[in-house]
Structure formats: C-alpha cells, structure tokens
C-alpha cells in the first residue's frame with residue numbers, strides 16, 4: 388500500500404474518498420463530513436485524480452467579455468458593491484450602439500467566443516432591449532456565443548412584461564440567447580437568502596427558472612457563492628438541490644464555486660462579514676464540487692476572478708478543469724477591489740502552461756476551438 392493510499396484509509400473521510408475512486412459519489416451525509424474535515428489535501432488528491440482521468444493534463448478557457456449592461460438595480464443585495472438606485476448620478480445603462488461597439492472591438496482584438504451579459508434588475512428595461520442586443524450580436528458576430536441573464540434578471544423582465552418566466556426565456560432564446568449563467572443562486576437556502584439578498588428570487592424560483600430554461604433547450608452553469616453567513620449544512624443543501632435538478636434535466640454544463648468578497652459591501656459595513664474565506668477554503672470547495680458532481684456535471688470552473696491566477700492554477704490540481712473566461716470589461720467584482728478582475732487570453736495560457744498542462748481554447752458550449 389502506498390503512503391498516500393494509507394493516508395486516505397487512515398483519514399476519517401477515507402471511506403468517502405474510496406467510494407469516489409470507485410465511481411460512487413458522496414450523498415448529503417458524506418458531503419457534510421467532507422465539509423467538516425480538514426483533510427483538504429487528500430480530497431484534492433482524489434478530485435485531482437478524477438479530473439485527470441477525464442481530461443488528462445489539459446485545461447480549457449474561453450475568450451470572452453462581460454457586458455455589465457446596467458448598474459441600475461432595485462434589489463439592494465447586501466453583498467453587492469456594484470449596483471446603483473434608479474436615478475443615481477453614477478448609474479448607467481449601455482445603449483445598443485455601445486454594446487455593438489464593445490463586442491466589435493473585443494472580436495477584432497481578441498476573437499472572443501462568448502459575451503457574458505449580466506446587469507442589475509433595472510425596471511426601466513423592456514424585453515425588446517435584450518432581444519435587440521442578442522439579435523445584433525448573433526447576426527453581426529456569428530461565432531460569438533450569448534451567455535446571459537441570471538435567473539433573477541429573467542424574473543425581473545417577466546415582472547416588467549407581466550409575463551411568465553418561461554415565455555420570456557422562449558422569446559430570448561428566439562432572439563439569440565444560447566445559455567444562462569448561474570448567478571443569483573448564492574446559497575440556495577431561503578434562510579440565507581433572507582439575510583444577504585432578501586429582495587431576490589427564492590431558491591425554489593431559481594431552480595424553477597433553471598428547469599424551464601433546460602426544458603427549452605437552454606443550457607446553463609450553476610454557481611455557489613460561499614463564505615458569508617451560510618453554514619456547512621446550507622452548502623450541502625445547495626449542492627444537492629443542483630444534483631436533483633441535474634439528474635432530471637442534464638442542463639448544467641459547469642459548476643462554479645466562488646467566494647464572497649466583502650470589501651465595499653453593505654455586509655461588511657454592517658459587520659456581518661469582515662474578511663473573505665481564503666485560498667484553502669477555495670481548494671476545498673473545488674475538490675468537493677468535483678466529488679459531488681463527478682459524472683453528473685461535466686465541468687468545474689476555477690475561480691480566478693476573486694482569487695487570482697495563482698490560486699486558479701492550484702484549483703486545476705484540485706478538481707477544476709476549466710479556467711473560465713478572460714472576462715474583459717468586468718465591473719461587478721471590480722467594485723469590491725478584488726485582486727484580479729481582467730485577464731487576457733495570453734495570461735491564462737501562460738498560467739496553464741506554467742503547470743505543464745495543455746490549453747484548450749473553447750467556445751460557449753465547451754467545444755474545442757484550438758489546442759495550444
């Protein structure tokens with residue numbers, strides 16, 4: 388028996404890790420034990436092994452921009468440093484021409500393959516605003532995928548239009564929406580949401596809108612924002628709500644755990660959370676995500692946006708297979724002063740090569756564009 392295998396067997400989570408090596412995913416009780424364990428290194432050994440078995444020494448990324456099309460928002464989440472109330476002096480909403488010019492420059496400069504479109508809950512924007520933007524992007528830049536609008540933005544449009552979220556999703560798909568990001572989930576437990584984002588949609592609504600999107604053939608990513616007021620049981624509940632939906636729809640392409648950045652947020656001002664949760668917790672979350680979703684959700688994304696490139700390199704050893712996007716133009720996390728908010732493809736490619744991995748540039752649907 389090797390030293391490492393011996394360490395795994397001697398660990399109090401050894402049985403869970405052994406099951407993972409044999410293709411048996413942890414259930415809720417085992418997931419709670421992983422969250423309560425300090426054996427992050429052993430979790431990483433197993434999750435890294437499962438990832439390499441599937442992807443080899445290769446990591447993907449997408450050349451993309453974020454269009455934070457408006458900072459006007461009426462939802463006042465306590466963890467958000469980005470939003471402005473309607474009418475605020477420094478509020479903004481991009482025009483269709485501004486959107487076109489940003490996508491055009493990004494296409495010409497970086498040959499982007501995805502526009503990630505996210506913004507505030509702006510009650511002044513009708514559905515035509517989104518339809519016009521999506522149609523323009525798809526017609527003028529056919530190789531650029533439209534990955535946009537969190538479930539809570541879709542809910543906002545439905546309320547503005549006095550329509551159902553399914554109808555809104557269907558119209559947006561016809562206009563060119565190809566996939567939706569997982570934002571707005573935070574932690575899918577209402578007692579947590581009641582503290583950090585009381586005006587946002589409930590957990591059940593997030594699941595319902597994702598279910599509707601998947602049933603219309605719109606795939607999505609799922610996310611988890613941890614490191615604030617949640618406890619381990621809340622995280623377990625979050626994971627397994629997503630497991631349940633994925634077993635039904637197979638609509639999630641990727642899972643992205645990312646840590647809450649408290650700087651400049653109301654939660655920090657009110658003393659609810661003082662500091663971020665740090666790198667070890669990130670690696671633990673990446674490792675557990677791979678173990679929980681192994682064989683169920685294909686991709687686990689490293690979270691360079693809030694943790695920087697060095698941590699993202701480590702995350703690739705702990706279960707992530709995708710570096711995410713270049714995220715040119717990101718404005719939401721930048722408002723918290725988080726360390727790294729804009730990368731170009733070259734920095735990501737160099738970072739992946741530094742750890743001896745091949746780089747796969749991918750498109751919006753995780754199809755390979757080139758191998759570098």
Ligand code: SF4
Nearest residue numbers: 460462463464467507
């Ligand atoms: S996180 Fe989104 S919904 Fe919440 S306040 Fe910020 S912009 Fe608005």
